[in-house]
Amino acid sequence: DIQLxxxxxxxxxxxxxxxxxxxxxxxxxxxSLNWYQQKPDGxxxxxxxxxxxxxxxxxxxFSGSGSGTDYSLSISSLESEDFAMYYCLQxxxxxxxxxxGTKLELK
Amino acid sequence: xxxxxxxxxxxxxxxxxxxLSCKTxxxxxxxxxxxxxxxxxGQNIEWIGNIYGGNGGTGYNQKFKGKATxxxxxxxxxxxxxxxxLTSEDSAVYFCARSGSLDYWGQGVMVTVSS
Numbered sequence: 001d002i003q004l005x006x007x008x009x010x011x012x013x014x015x016x017x018x019x020x021x022x023x024x025x026x027x028x029x030x031x032s033l034n035w036y037q038q039k040p041d042g043x044x045x046x047x048x049x050x051x052x053x054x055x056x057x058x059x060x061x062f063s064g065s066g067s068g069t070d071y072s073l074s075i076s077s078l079e080s081e082d083f084a085m086y087y088c089l090q091x092x093x094x095x096x097x098x099x100x101g102t103k104l105e106l107k
Numbered sequence: 108x109x110x111x112x113x114x115x116x117x118x119x120x121x122x123x124x125x126x127l128s129c130k131t132x133x134x135x136x137x138x139x140x141x142x143x144x145x146x147x148x149g150q151n152i153e154w155i156g157n158i159y160g161g162n163g164g165t166g167y168n169q170k171f172k173g174k175a176t177x178x179x180x181x182x183x184x185x186x187x188x189x190x191x192x193l194t195s196e197d198s199a200v201y202f203c204a205r206s207g208s209l210d211y212w213g214q215g216v217m218v219t220v221s222s
Contacts (some may be wrong), residue, residue, distance in 0.1 A: 034208055042200060044212040055210075087152060091208045095168035096142070096154035 002026050002090050006099025012107040017078050021102045023088035025069045032092035035064055035073045038101075039084040046087075048073060078104075109133040111203055111213035118219045121188070124192055129186040129203035131212050136184035137151040140206035143177060143188045147199040157206045158186060193220045 003026040013019050023033065035048040046055050048064035051071060061076040075082055083106050088099040111201050113129040129141065144156040156167035160178040174197070176189040186203055198220045203213040 032208075036209075042215045044202065044204075044215075046210055046212075049208055049210070089152075089209060094166060095156075095170075096153040096209070098154070100151045 001095055002029060002093055002097050004088055004090055004097055004099040006102055008086055008102060009100065010105060011105045012105050013078055014107045015078055015080065019075050019078060019104065021073045021086055021088075021104075023066075023071045023073075023099050025071070025090055028068050029090045029092035031067060032090055033066065033071045034066075034089045034091065035062075036087045036089060037082075038087065040084070075104075108190055109205065109211045111205065113201075113203060113213040113216045116217045116219070118221065119193055120222055121194055121220055124189060125193065125218060125219075127188045127190070127201055127203075127216055127218070129188075131156075131184045131205075132188070134205070136179075137181055141177075141179070141186040142204045142206045142209055143175065143186075144202045144204060145171075145199045146202065150199075152202075155166045155188070155201075160184075160186070190218070193218075195220050 005024045007022045031051040033051050035045055037047050038044050047058050047062050051066050052064045063074050086102045090092050110132045112130045115171045117125050119125045135162045138158050140157045140159050143155040155171045155175050158165045160179055178187045200215040201216050202215045205211045
């Protein structure tokens with residue numbers, strides 16, 4: 001199975017700050033990587049697909065990049081609704097696998 | 108609008124089975140796969156497997172073979188997951204999500220295994 005190492009596990013940040021979350025795969029996943037946001041009520045929403053394509057309706061402060069084994073999610077200027085859990089997912093190879101998550105919390 | 112509506116929370120006894128449902132609307136059910144996922148409290152998300160809405164063809168994560176059985180009812184655009192021989196390790200929130208790349212998710216359903 002492909003392992004995704006997501007870091008950091010916790011990210012304290014302030015409103016208006018720019019943050020970046022990293023996701024490293026154990027082998028190349030050819031840009032088959034999505035980013036998800038999970039709110040405290042459990043709701044899961046896809047933010048970015050195929051590494052860098054912004055989901056419709058997702059604010060442009062979110063962006064994704066990467067290639068090969070290294071990928072990242074950036075939020076350019078944090079707003080209050082952005083404090084949540086974030087997960088990366090690879091769908092290049094079965095079984096699909098997720099990173100362990102990053103908790104973005106208010107500093 | 109694509110919607111995936113999951114059934115309600117379940118409290119089940121150890122050793123029993125449970126069948127979860129995921130009723131869809133807003134898209135052509137038979138043209139897509141449906142994945143099922145597991146999230147234990149405070150833990151990572153695991154992919155259980157997927158099923159094709161057109162012909163019921165399935166693929167499973169080896170870890171969940173024998174535990175989960177996926178089926179579909181095309182007439183009602185609903186996907187199902189049976190979980191068998193439940194133990195405390197099966198207590199979790201289970202999600203359905205439209206595949207290829209898990210674009211739309213259900214709200215999740217909590218399964219609690221307890222005597």
